[in-house]
Amino acid sequence: MGKHSSVEAQQRLEKFLEHLEAARELQRNWMTYGLDCVNIYVEDVDEDWWEKWAEEEHQSFVDSVIEFLKSDDWLAVRVRKQLANKPILEIAEKLEKYLSFPEEERIFAIKNFLASRFTVEEINRNISNESEEMELRDLAAELLKKLVEIQGNNLEEFR
Known part of the structure; x- marks a missing residue:
């Protein structure tokens, strides 16, 4: 047992010394090259990594x-029923777009999108029906809450 713990301690010490040496090397490179030392440690610092990362994050959210x-989920079933004539990919992309809107406009954009299956005449007729208007607003609020939750989960994945 004593031999096993001394081997572990030796391994930890070696690992620590490796990290210490890497930190010293980074410091030397920083002093020698300044901000340009980033080029030593990051492969494509001048490339389009930011755009690729944003695309991956976007695609992950849409997925x-x-x-x-x-x-x-009852909410998903309700949204599919409400937007029966729209493909799921289109719905997901529109909802992702609406999350980029200012916070006070999101719920109205989602509500209008949920109402988009109606013709103009049906919308005008439905506006007079206050309970249907309230149902759409409630559905939009629940959907917005769920989208924010999904967005939060995806942001945690990318950290």
Whole structure:
């Protein structure tokens, strides 16, 4: 047992010394090259990594929304029923777009999108029906809450 713990201690010490040496090397490079030392440690610092990362994050969010919309969750079922004539991919992309709107405009954009299956005449007729208007607003509020939750989960994945 004593031999095993001394081997572990030796391994930890070696690991620590490796990290210490890497930190010293980074410091030397920083002093020698200044900000340009980033080029030594980051492969494509001048490339389009930021755009690639944003695309991956966007696609991950859209994929998560699609997965949600295909689920048996009561909210997903209600949204699919409300937007029966729209493909799930289109719904997910529109919802992702609406999350980029200012916070006070999101719920109205989502509500209008949920109402988009109606013709102009039906919308005018439905506006007079206050209970249907309230149902759409409630559905939009629940959907917005779910989208923010999905967005939060995706941001945690990328950290």
